[in-house]
Amino acid sequence: MSENPDLTNERASGTFETNAMAAVIYGSEKFAQRRREITEAISKIPEFQDSHPLVFMSREEKISEACRKLAVLSNYWNSLIDTSDEEEALHLYREVLGLEGHPLALHETMFIPSLIAQASDEQQEKWLGRAQRREIIGCYAQTEMGHGTNLRALETTATFDISTREFILNSPTITSLKWWPGALGKSANWSIVIANLIIKEHNYGPHPFMVQLRDEKSHEPLPGITVGDIGPKMAFNGADNGFLGFKNYRIPRENMLMRHSKVTSDGSYIKPPHAKIGYSSMVKVRSRMAMDQGLFLASALVIAVRYSAVRRQGYLEDKSREVKVLDYQTQQHRLFPSIARAYAFIFCGFETIRLYDQLLIDVQNGNTSGMADLHALTSGLKSVVTYQTGEGIEQARMACGGHGYSMASYISEIYGVAIGGCTYEGENMVMLLQLARYLVKSIEMIQNGKSRELGPMVAYLAENESEIDLNLGPNEYLKVFEYAARNQTWRATEKFQKLRNSGMSNEEAWNQASVELTRASRLHTRLYIMSTFINHVGSIVDQKVKGVLIDLLNVHVTYEVMDIGIYVQGLLSSNQMDLIRNQLYVSLETIRPNAVSLVDSFQISDMQLRSVLGRRDGNVYENLFKWAKSSPLNKTDVLPSVTQYLKPMMEKSKL
Numbered sequence: 001m002s003e004n005p006d007l008t009n010e011r012a013s014g015t016f017e018t019n020a021m022a023a024v025i026y027g028s029e030k031f032a033q034r035r036r037e038i039t040e041a042i043s044k045i046p047e048f049q050d051s052h053p054l055v056f057m058s059r060e061e062k063i064s065e066a067c068r069k070l071a072v073l074s075n076y077w078n079s080l081i082d083t084s085d086e087e088e089a090l091h092l093y094r095e096v097l098g099l100e101g102h103p104l105a106l107h108e109t110m111f112i113p114s115l116i117a118q119a120s121d122e123q124q125e126k127w128l129g130r131a132q133r134r135e136i137i138g139c140y141a142q143t144e145m146g147h148g149t150n151l152r153a154l155e156t157t158a159t160f161d162i163s164t165r166e167f168i169l170n171s172p173t174i175t176s177l178k179w180w181p182g183a184l185g186k187s188a189n190w191s192i193v194i195a196n197l198i199i200k201e202h203n204y205g206p207h208p209f210m211v212q213l214r215d216e217k218s219h220e221p222l223p224g225i226t227v228g229d230i231g232p233k234m235a236f237n238g239a240d241n242g243f244l245g246f247k248n249y250r251i252p253r254e255n256m257l258m259r260h261s262k263v264t265s266d267g268s269y270i271k272p273p274h275a276k277i278g279y280s281s282m283v284k285v286r287s288r289m290a291m292d293q294g295l296f297l298a299s300a301l302v303i304a305v306r307y308s309a310v311r312r313q314g315y316l317e318d319k320s321r322e323v324k325v326l327d328y329q330t331q332q333h334r335l336f337p338s339i340a341r342a343y344a345f346i347f348c349g350f351e352t353i354r355l356y357d358q359l360l361i362d363v364q365n366g367n368t369s370g371m372a373d374l375h376a377l378t379s380g381l382k383s384v385v386t387y388q389t390g391e392g393i394e395q396a397r398m399a400c401g402g403h404g405y406s407m408a409s410y411i412s413e414i415y416g417v418a419i420g421g422c423t424y425e426g427e428n429m430v431m432l433l434q435l436a437r438y439l440v441k442s443i444e445m446i447q448n449g450k451s452r453e454l455g456p457m458v459a460y461l462a463e464n465e466s467e468i469d470l471n472l473g474p475n476e477y478l479k480v481f482e483y484a485a486r487n488q489t490w491r492a493t494e495k496f497q498k499l500r501n502s503g504m505s506n507e508e509a510w511n512q513a514s515v516e517l518t519r520a521s522r523l524h525t526r527l528y529i530m531s532t533f534i535n536h537v538g539s540i541v542d543q544k545v546k547g548v549l550i551d552l553l554n555v556h557v558t559y560e561v562m563d564i565g566i567y568v569q570g571l572l573s574s575n576q577m578d579l580i581r582n583q584l585y586v587s588l589e590t591i592r593p594n595a596v597s598l599v600d601s602f603q604i605s606d607m608q609l610r611s612v613l614g615r616r617d618g619n620v621y622e623n624l625f626k627w628a629k630s631s632p633l634n635k636t637d638v639l640p641s642v643t644q645y646l647k648p649m650m651e652k653s654k655l
């Protein structure tokens with residue numbers, strides 16, 4: 001079937017090459033090209049296609065389908081990608097497995113990275129190759145039923161038995177059961193388990209241990225291990241998140257991951273170079289989240305924008321033909337700022353992934369000085385990005401009207417998976433408060449005359465306000481954001497200090513200032529996102545691409561400043577606010593002809609999107625009907641439930 005002419009026309013009105021834009025989105029022409037090649041190669045392998053639509057499958061079927069594809073994938077792995085390239089691997093996973101989770105997701109994202117960051121050279125020699133070759137499947141078991149946030153209160157223990165030189169693992173209570181780890185329930189046979197290290201009755205706090213859970217031949221749980229699946233979730237049901245308990249389960253001393261902290265055979269403890277070095281796997285995932293969430297948001301927008309270009313409803317001036325809903329200003333206001341955010345998040349994601357990779361090298365060389373900065377940055381970024389992604393996806397769903405609510409759109413599944421990011425890798429409020437600690441410390445440095453020691457990301461906190469001339473472009477909007485973030489950070493810090501100075505305990509003062517503190521963290525992070533977007537656009541060489549991205553940046557800066565209006569009342573007059581509002585409306589119109597090309601540029605395949613509404617060819621209606629007919633409910637005209645219950649009920653009512 002040929003392409004829907006409405007989409008053909010939209011594509012013809014684009015002013016730039018989508019391949020050139022993809023090269024900017026994905027950081028290089030080479031990688032953008034590799035993504036296309038991988039997608040093309042996969043499309044030719046029939047076993048990678050869903051055996052039937054995932055949305056009609058039960059959990060068991062979804063997990064089985066994911067395992068089937070992983071088994072097929074193992075035959076093609078080396079021929080499809082450069083296995084040493086994490087981004088290629090991720091693209092392959094996304095294309096073949098989609099986003100509903102699978103038994104290797106945590107193996108790749110946390111188990112292997114933990115071995116790389118936490119295992120000594122000898123331990124890597126023993127386990128890393130096996131993990132990378134997928135001879136074993138691992139997971140990351142930290143969260144317990146009773147505690148996920150407050151890691152110092154974890155209850156699982158690993159007690160060193162000096163006589164046998166083993167650790168004895170125990171789960172002393174119900175609440176100490178590990179609860180949530182992905183792939184733990186049914187798939188993983190090994191795990192990195194975070195447990196309190198106890199030597200001679202002294203608790204040294206949470207440490208990582210390499211623990212075999214299941215027999216490598218029979219896959220049966222080993223004696224002393226209780227393990228299973230925690231049941232269905234809001235989404236992500238292709239993953240078997242699990243529970244895990246230990247009863248006097250012994251592992252050799254050499255199974256504590258000992259790159260940083262160490263326990264010698266006589267039970268001596270050697271401290272790590274930084275107290276929080278064991279938290280690196282979390283920082284690794286957080287550093288990826290802006291990218292991954294940006295892609296979730298992008299997926300929803302591809303669906304909503306393409307659909308809005310083929311959906312016609314109502315009239316504007318021309319009464320001879322109904323208008324594409326994408327031409328309504330409200331629809332543009334609903335979708336275009338999110339397109340800008342998706343681009344910005346991906347740009348930030350590349351930046352934080354690079355920063356993590358650099359930090360990993362620094363830490364391996366004994367330099368831990370960058371840990372606090374990256375922890376603060378990624379804590380704020382994961383919180384803001386996951387929240388705004390959730391908002392953007394939900395708006396995309398509503399922008400598709402009734403069909404958006406159908407699973408045929410697939411947006412609800414994208415939403416369910418993405419929104420989990422507000423919780424996993426540190427609940428958002430908690431992580432905003434982690435960043436707030438860093439911001440408060442920065443203010444205290446300024447108060448103590450140490451402004452010069454501030455890092456580049458917080459230097460603006462020490463600056464004075466300057467006049468704003470909004471006609472001068474994005475950098476002036478950045479100043480507006482700096483003003484808002486600086487003002488709020490000072491106000492929140494002063495509130496905290498005032499409460500503390502009034503005699504309140506540090507903890508209570510912090511609690512009573514915490515809403516204001518989280519607001520400061522959000523503004524600081526949004527400033528970082530805007531500034532990264534501006535810098536990125538500034539570095540683009542292709543002039544056509546750059547021109548469109550400047551238009552998109554204008555949508556971003558005007559929308560973001562309008563969105564934080566309450567924080568800039570002291571800086572901007574109502575005339576200036578009106579000016580910004582009008583600039584936003586103009587920029588929505590400017591971007592309109594490029595809307596479809598901007599989402600096409602994400603180059604997310606139909607196979608990955610799984611959306612009838614978001615099909616690249618735009619042939620929505622005939623495929624919607626086909627999809628509905630394939631619903632299991634339509635296998636028969638008369639359901640057994642009708643024969644069994646409704647018919648007798650109706651018959652009885654006739655009497």
Ligand SMILES: CCCCCCCC/C=C\CCCCCCC/C=C/C(=O)SCCNC(=O)CCNC(=O)[C@H](O)C(C)(C)COP(=O)(O)OP(=O)(O)OC[C@H]1O[C@@H](n2cnc3c(N)ncnc32)[C@H](O)[C@@H]1OP(=O)(O)O
Pocket residue numbers: 086089090093094098099100101102104105108109140142143148149150151152182276279280282283285371372375417423424425426427430434437438
């Ligand atoms: C490659 C192929 C991939 C295939 C992918 C396939 C795609 C699949 C499809 C979809 C993707 C979906 C994937 C889903 C994956 C989900 C995985 C989820 C995993 C998890 O959730 S793991 C568990 C995560 N848990 C947490 O994040 C816990 C949160 N809590 C904490 O981090 C901490 O407890 C704390 C930071 C909140 C507090 O810690 P603590 O009490 O110890 O510390 P404080 O006293 O508060 O602070 C002390 C001091 O330490 C500093 N600090 C804290 N953390 C760090 C750190 N990490 N680095 C540096 N410094 C740190 C803190 O700032 C304080 O400093 P100051 O005293 O203020 O100076």
Ligand SMILES: Cc1cc2nc3c(=O)[nH]c(=O)nc-3n(C[C@H](O)[C@H](O)[C@H](O)COP(=O)(O)OP(=O)(O)OC[C@H]3O[C@@H](n4cnc5c(N)ncnc54)[C@H](O)[C@@H]3O)c2cc1C
Pocket residue numbers: 106140141142143146147148149150179180181182236241420423424425426427428429430433
């Ligand atoms: C999809 C998914 C996958 C996951 N995968 C894994 C995994 O692979 N491995 C793993 O170990 N874990 C995993 N988790 C667990 C996850 O990391 C935790 O659920 C998360 O860290 C939040 O902790 P919690 O559940 O204890 O929340 P809680 O801390 O109980 O949060 C409840 C509320 O209390 C508030 N709160 C808590 N502490 C504070 C505070 N100090 N200040 C202010 N407010 C506070 C929170 O903001 C929140 O509103 C996963 C979770 C999900 C949803």
